[in-house]
Amino acid sequence: MKNRWVLFVPLAVMGLLFGAFIYRLTTPAETLIQSQWIDKPMPLFDLPPATAGVEGLKSSQLADGKPRLVNVFASWCIPCRAEAPQLEALKAAGVPIDGIAIRDRPDDVAMFLNEYGNPFDRIGSDMQSSVQIALGSSGVPETFLIDGKGIIREQIQGVILADQVPEIVTKIEAMK
Amino acid sequence: MRLRLILFCLLGAFTLPLAAQDRLPPAPYAYQLLNDPAKEARAKALMEELRCLVCQGQSIADSDAPLAGDMRHEVRSKIAAGESPDAIKAWLVARYGNWVSYDPPFDGATALLWLGPLLFLAVGGWLAFGRFRRGASDGDDIA
Numbered sequence: 430m431k432n433r434w435v436l437f438v439p440l441a442v443m444g445l446l447f448g449a450f451i452y453r454l455t456t457p458a459e460t461l462i463q464s465q466w467i468d469k470p471m472p473l474f475d476l477p478p479a480t481a482g483v484e485g486l487k488s489s490q491l492a493d494g495k496p497r498l499v500n501v502f503a504s505w506c507i508p509c510r511a512e513a514p515q516l517e518a519l520k521a522a523g524v525p526i527d528g529i530a531i532r533d534r535p536d537d538v539a540m541f542l543n544e545y546g547n548p549f550d551r552i553g554s555d556m557q558s559s560v561q562i563a564l565g566s567s568g569v570p571e572t573f574l575i576d577g578k579g580i581i582r583e584q585i586q587g588v589i590l591a592d593q594v595p596e597i598v599t600k601i602e603a604m605k
Numbered sequence: 606m607r608l609r610l611i612l613f614c615l616l617g618a619f620t621l622p623l624a625a626q627d628r629l630p631p632a633p634y635a636y637q638l639l640n641d642p643a644k645e646a647r648a649k650a651l652m653e654e655l656r657c658l659v660c661q662g663q664s665i666a667d668s669d670a671p672l673a674g675d676m677r678h679e680v681r682s683k684i685a686a687g688e689s690p691d692a693i694k695a696w697l698v699a700r701y702g703n704w705v706s707y708d709p710p711f712d713g714a715t716a717l718l719w720l721g722p723l724l725f726l727a728v729g730g731w732l733a734f735g736r737f738r739r740g741a742s743d744g745d746d747i748a
Contacts, residue, residue, distance in 0.1 A: 565700030
């Protein structure tokens with residue numbers, strides 16, 4: 430009986446399979462769905478103001494030669510509160526920021542701005558997430574880097590952390 | 606001690622869930638069917654094939670997440686406006702990638718999935734063929 434080692438092949442295959450299972454159980458797959466709508470023009474939209482005293486947001490306003498951030502947020506989104514200081518820091522560094530409020534009510538947006546500050550030049554109200562879907566965005570907060578021609582250059586998913594701020598400032602500067 | 610425990614449990618029962626959701630009513634077409642049954646059937650078939658972005662194991666037809674409701678609204682509005690399901694699917698795939706579809710196309714990433722069964726059949730056939738041939742030449746395997 431030659432090739433006795435062949436008998437161990439099934440055991441080895443099972444070992445590999447279980448190894449794969451254990452690997453995936455301990456390091457779950459990445460569940461962030463990245464937008465594929467990158468290096469493409471901003472979808473066409475015209476959003477009304479999200480609350481009294483702010484300007485609404487039109488896609489045509491995003492192609493005025495000035496690179497900027499478009500922050501997708503909501504007053505009901507708890508991580509967005511944690512992001513507020515970083516947006517303030519970006520604004521202080523001279524980065525223009527526009528906002529899109531998702532499924533939000535004017536009173537709630539006003540309360541949010543009152544409590545966590547208003548770094549936004551304009552805030553459009555996206556009541557049915559239609560602009561969010563057109564952007565390929567799957568949650569809040571998300572931030573899009575837009576160049577002066579209104580082309581989306583990058584998507585940042587989740588809260589912008591303090592140590593990401595200088596990098597974002599540099600990227601926006603580089604687009605000028 | 607026991608009273609404190611009971612109070613603690615009661616408090617727990619009345620707290621609001623931590624995961625916040627918006628307070629807006631669902632989009633019009635999130636739960637409302639299209640008037641034209643043929644169009645609704647087309648929308649329904651497409652919605653069952655589209656994956657919810659928030660609750661990732663469900664189709665948008667099955668999910669109660671607000672974003673899934675908004676996606677149903679999007680699909681039904683586009684169908685009502687006369688767009689074809691294929692065009693709507695392509696529109697979404699351009700934004701979210703093939704991930705958003707439960708029926709991804711045959712490509713490099715899915716090739717093994719589609720060809721796997723054929724591969725296993727071929728290996729099985731090859732093994733069986735080897736076995737039969739050996740059986741026939743040895744003769745003594747068969748009683």
